[in-house]
Amino acid sequence: MASLHPRRYRRLLARLREARANAGLSQRDVARQLRRPQSFVSKCEVGERRIDPVELQVFAAIYGKPLQFFYDED
Numbered sequence: 001m002a003s004l005h006p007r008r009y010r011r012l013l014a015r016l017r018e019a020r021a022n023a024g025l026s027q028r029d030v031a032r033q034l035r036r037p038q039s040f041v042s043k044c045e046v047g048e049r050r051i052d053p054v055e056l057q058v059f060a061a062i063y064g065k066p067l068q069f070f071y072d073e074d
Contacts, residue, residue, distance in 0.1 A: 009047070012056075015070045017045050019063035033062055 020030060020041075027041040034040065043049040044059075051059070060067050 012051075012070050013045060013047050015072075016051070016059060019059070019065045019069060020045075023063045025062070030059075030062060034058070 020027070027045070028038045030041045031038040040049070044051050044055070056070060057067065060070065
């Protein structure tokens with residue numbers, strides 16, 4: 001069975017988790033800023049919920065990262 005998410009999207013999710021950790025924030029901290037439940041952040045990070053470009057901009061601002069951080073490949 002093929003993965004639900006292409007490799008590049010999985011990389012974006014990994015960078016999302018990395019950015020949050022680098023910012024020293026918990027999922028609960030981020031959820032408070034977004035005024036959403038902690039499960040929203042969790043579902044975004046594991047790919048259960050797709051992240052649209054506007055939401056990615058909000059995450060980037062919270063984490064103090066440029067959008068390109070989430071798209072760069074190692």
